[in-house]
Amino acid sequence: MSLRTGALRAPRRAHALVLAAAATAAALLVGVVGPAPAEAVTTGNGALVYSPAAGTSFNPEGGRAAGTTYAKMVVLKNSGSANGQQFVTFDQLVLENGVQVYPIYRSTNDGTSWSRVATVTPSKQFPSLTRTAQPSLYETPIQLGTMPAGTLLLSGMIMPTDRSSSRLVMYKSLDHGLTWSFVSTVDTGGPATYDPSPTSTTSTVWEPSVAVDANGGLVTYFSDERQKAKGVLQAVSYRRSTDGGATWGPLVNVSAPTNRSDRPGMITVTRMPNGNYIATFEVVNRPSQTNNTAPVYYKTSPDGLTWSPETSIGTKLAFADGRGLGSSPEVRWIPEAGNPNGMVVVSSKWSVDASGNIDGGQTFAVNRNQGSGAWEQLPYAVTYDARDTEGGTFSGFAQSFDSSADGKTLYQATNVENLSTTYNDVRVGSVPINALRYEAESATRTDTSTVTQVDAVGGQKVGNINNATSRVQFTVQVPTAGTYTMNVRYDNGTGATSTHAVSVNGGTASAVSYAPTVNWGRFGWAQKSVTLNAGTNTIAFTKGTGFAELDQIQLYR
Helix, strand or coil: CCCCCCCCCCCCCCCCCCCCCCCCCHHHCCCECCCCCCCCCCCECEEEEECCCCCCCCCHHHCCCCCEEEEEEEECCCCECCCCCEEEEEEECCCECCECCEEEEEECCCCCCCEEEEEECHHHCCCCCCEEEEEEEEECCCCECCECCCCEEEEEEEECCCCCCEEEEEEEECCCCCCCEEEEEEEEECCCCCCCCCCCCCCCEEEEEEEECCCCCEEEEEEECCCHHHCCCCEEEEEEECCCCCCCCCCEEEECCCCCCCEEEEEEEEECCCCCEEEEEEEECCECCCCECCEEEEEEECCCCCCCCCCCCCEECECCCCCEEECCCEEEEEEECCEEEEEEEEECCEEECCCCCEEECCEEEEECCCCCCCCEEEECCCCCCCCCCCCCCCCCCCCEEEECCCCCEEEEEEEEEECCCCEEEEEEEEEECCCEEEEHHHCEEECCEEEECCCCHHHEEEECCCCCCCEEEEEEEECCCEEEEEEEEEECCCCCCEEEEEEECCCCCEEEEECCCCCCCCCEEEEEEEEECCEEEEEEEEECCCCCEEEEEEEEC
C-alpha cells in the first residue's frame, strides 16, 4: 500500500471510499422514509467537519504530523426517519486523555454543518491498545444476527503505543451513531510496521472494510501480511460472519499474488444491480519498486466471496487515454436516475498517467456498465494537495463518499491541507449526480484559448478570458422551463476574488464570483441560479473583474 495512517510512511517516489455495498436487493431494504431533497454544498471547497489546532498532532512512527487522515463517511438509507443523516469519522492524530479515539461527527442538514456526537474509545476494552487507525463506517441493509437493519458499524485497526501488535475490531451503534458498543475482534496480527520491500518480514493486519455478501453474511475485508511463507508480500483477504459479527470464519483471499513484489491493499467492495460484486485496491510496488505509485486495480465476484483466481491482481482501472488512479481507493455503487445500471464510482488520492507516474488527482472514476467497458471522469466536490507538493501532509489519503438518501447528490469526505496549521482539516462537499454537464473547451469561444490541464475534465480548460472581447458561450438543452442551479468548475490562481459576467439567451448580464483557488490548476466551485427556457438556451461568460479559467458547467434543479 502506498502509505499507512498511523505509520504515515510513504513509498519511494510516492509522497505517500466506509465501505460500499448494500449487498441485498432493494426489496430487502427496510424502514426507508423519503427525506427532503438534498442540497449540494458545492461552493468553495466543501463544509468544515473538523480542524485540528496547530501544535496538537503527534508524529506517528517517525512520520509527519498530519492532524487527520482516513476520512470516512456514510449516509443513512435504512434507518427510517433518520434517513439522510450523514456520519463522518477519521484517523484523528490528536490524543484525548493520552489515547486516540475514533470521533463520530453527524450532519442533519445535508452536510452544511457538522457536530461531534460520539467517540469510540477502544482502549476501554483493550487498555494497552491506545492507538487507533484506518476506520471505516457501514450501515447494515438487512438484519444480521441480533443487529437490525440500519445498524451503524465502525471497523478499524488498533495497536499499542509501541506498535508491537495489530488488531482489527468492530463496534456497533443501534441509535444512529449516538452510542456505541463493542462487537468483536475480527483478526489479530503482528507489529504495525510498514515495509513494502520484497524482503519484508512484517505480519500486520490493516485497513478493514465491511460489506454484506449475496448470501446475507457479514464480511470484513482487510490487508493481510501474514502469508509471506507462500511468497505473498501482502494479500487482500476477508473473514465472514453468519451471526452478526459475533464470530468470524476462516481467512479467504481476494488477491494474493505470489511474486513477493505486488502488494495489494486498502480493499473496499460494493454490490452492483446485476448481483455481482466489485472490489478495488491499490497495488504497491507497481509500476515498479522504484516508481511506486500504487495504481488501482479491480476484481469482480458473483457473490462477494469467490474472487478466483486468488493469485490474480485483476484489471487495472484505466480511462480511454490510458490514465488511471493511484493510492487508497474506495468503490461504491451509486444509483443514477434513468440508468438501471447506476454508476460504479471510485475515488483515490491521486491520478496516474499511462506510464504510471503521478500526474494530479481531482476526479472520480465512473463506470456506467457495472464494471465493464469504459471509465470516465466526474469532478471531485472537494480538492486537496494530491501530491503533497503544495504544503499538504498526506492530504486526500483514504477518502470516502456516498450518495444522498434521495439518490440525487454525491457527497465526498476528505482530508484537506490547512496551510495555517500545517495539518489536514476534514471537509465534506457534494456534486449533483444527475446534472447536465457541458465542457468549456466544447463551447463557442471568442478571444480565449484552450489550456491543457490534467485535472480538468477531459484534460482541457479554457483560459485567457482576459479582454472585453473574450467570450465563452455554452449551448445547453433543458427539458422544462424554469430556474436551474448552475455549478461552475473554475480555477483562480490570482490570490483574490474575481468574477465573470454571465448572460442567458442574450439577456442582461450579472456576475458570478470566484473565490481564489490554491493555484492555477486547482479547481473550485461557484454557483449561480439561471432561468432557462425549455429546449435550447445559451449561457455566455465574458470578462468581469480579475481573472479565472473555466473547466465545465453543470445544470440541475
